[in-house]
Amino acid sequence: MLAEVHETVGRITTGVVTSAIPALARVDPHRFGLAFAGVDGELEGVGDWDQAFSVQSVSKVFSLALVLAHDGEALWSRVRRQPSVHRFNSLSELDGDCGIPRNPFVNAGALVVTDRLLGITGNAKAAVLDLLHTESGGGPHFDPVVAADEQAHNHRNSAIAHLIADHGNLHHPVEDVLEHYTWHCAIAATCGQLATAALFLARGGIRANGSRLLSAADTTRLNATLLTCGTYDAAGDxxxxxxxxxxxxIGGGILAVIPGRGVLCAWGPALDSHGNSVAGALALSAFTSITGWSIF
Structure with a gap:
């Protein structure tokens, strides 16, 4: 099935790599990988599925899971769960919403999640990497070149963080929150590693070692939030x-959960106008069409 999807995707010629981070702007736009990790331990991939790439906002899945594991419902007084009709790094809604981000997957929401994780763990960036590393069996790592580039071009996220802080919704210094947020976005991992690391979302919250990270209810709610908000203002489409x-x-990765079956991770660096991978979205659409594995 993965081979058939790979053939369907072919060599995508639409979309452009992000220009927001110089290190990512240099990535070959024609790279493509797809991996499936099954709840039964199966791991298969095609294309560049074992090539590490910058996970960027895919890391927000793991930071949110760690906070929900500790705080449960408490986080939702600081972040809403509503889809946004604006780009992921927009400031336009935030001031009118009194510094309460629309959802945890836009940059504003992820900064608040990082702020809470920093309060829980004392080291948010290491907590996210440790979860990825443990659940995948090793491999994910920080990319200092990407992190340095992000920190040097972080003006919009800095503005977002300062606006949230002005409304009293950050509990740690802006500079600290931005540092930890930037570093966990700068984690590098392969499609196979990311799909394997996220299997707790397909197992009802159960980790690789059999312990529970999230309750079944919180896992369902996190997956619901991914469906409605995880691909930004293109979530409906x-x-x-x-x-x-x-x-x-914006590194080109898309992580998709098939509850009870497994997790898919697609990677294609060329993005559409919403910041989503063109090849990745096409591959996942082809996969669900071929298999019929949809939540609907």
Missing amino acids: FAYAVGLPAKSG
Whole structure:
């Protein structure tokens, strides 16, 4: 099935790599990988599925899971769960909403999640990497070149963080929150590693070692939030075309959950106007069409 999807995707010629981070702007736009990790331990991939790439906003899945594991419902007084009609790094809604981000997957929401995780763990960036590393069996790592580039071009996220802080919704210094947020976005991992690391979302919250990270109810709610908010202002179109809870990132990755079956991770660096991978979205749509594995 993965080979058939790979053939369907072919060599995508639409979309452009992000220009926001110089290190990512240099990535070959024609790279493509797709991996499936099954709840039974199966791991299969095609294309560049074992090539590490910058996970960027895909990391927000793991930071949110760690906070929900500790705080449960408490986080939702600081972050809403509503889809946004604006770009992922927009400031336009935030001031009118009194510094309460629309959802945890836009940059504003992820900064608040990082702020809370920093309070829980004392080291948010290490907590996210440790979860990825443990659940995947090793491999994910920080990319200092990407982190340095992000920190040097972080003006919009800095503005977002200062606006949230002005409304009293950050509990740590802006500079500290931005540092930890930037570093966990700068984690590098392969499609196979990311799909394996996220299997707790397909197992009802159960980790690789059999312990529980999230309750079944919180896992369902996190997946629901992924479906409605995980692909930014294109979430409705993505749900229509793919029918799976998913999280994208400007590094070109898209992580998609098939509850009870497994997790898919697609990577294609060329992005559409919403910041989602063109090849990744096409691959996931083809996969669910071939298999019929949709939540609907």
